[in-house]
Amino acid sequence: GCQRDTVGCIVEKKGHYLLALKQNQPDLLNDVSCGFRARPPESVCEGWEYDHGRYETRKCSIIKAKDAVPEENMNSRPGLRTPVKVKASGMIKDRESREIRYYISDEEGMNASCFNAPVRGHWGIENQLYRYLDVTFREDACRAGKGHAAENLSTMRKLALQIIKEQPDKLSLKNAGLMRLTTLSI
Numbered sequence: 001g002c003q004r005d006t007v008g009c010i011v012e013k014k015g016h017y018l019l020a021l022k023q024n025q026p027d028l029l030n031d032v033s034c035g036f037r038a039r040p041p042e043s044v045c046e047g048w049e050y051d052h053g054r055y056e057t058r059k060c061s062i063i064k065a066k067d068a069v070p071e072e073n074m075n076s077r078p079g080l081r082t083p084v085k086v087k088a089s090g091m092i093k094d095r096e097s098r099e100i101r102y103y104i105s106d107e108e109g110m111n112a113s114c115f116n117a118p119v120r121g122h123w124g125i126e127n128q129l130y131r132y133l134d135v136t137f138r139e140d141a142c143r144a145g146k147g148h149a150a151e152n153l154s155t156m157r158k159l160a161l162q163i164i165k166e167q168p169d170k171l172s173l174k175n176a177g178l179m180r181l182t183t184l185s186i
Helices: 004-012 026-038 071-076 113-137 149-165 173-185
Strands: 018-021 043-051 054-062 082-092 095-105
Touching: 018 026, 018 113, 026 071, 026 082, 026 095, 043 113, 054 113, 082 113, 095 113, 113 149
Parallel strands: none
Antiparallel strands: 018 095, 043 054, 054 082, 082 095
């Protein structure tokens, strides 16, 4: 998501971005994490949520990119203005989890609360999609690895999931998927 070409296309089309930083962008991830350690945040927003037996707190902080990111990384991500840090901790029964996630955005002049909701929504969508793909199609058990097999199968599963979701019946996605596959194979 944070690849240079992707960011360039978004900016070129006059769009805005809020993209997760992951290990595949080690230089930028390191610059941003060091920037948060070296400077006090411009804005901070804290929130909490209790749902389905899980208690989670999130602390969202933002800084100015020009204060944290070296010029060569700034120039390679068009429009980069705001690094975002989300520190999340959760409790399910007796298990505690802690996680720090970093993001980059081209938005400027906003406070941390403006970033907290989209960041939360991103993880909800991502978690929901992968859970459905694994439950409905057992994606995690697939060992296809030759050539482009993994990408092709992933694309087909997502297409099939979309078709199943649009069906008017009240079956669960797993049962609807099994029923459709059985119908197709007859």
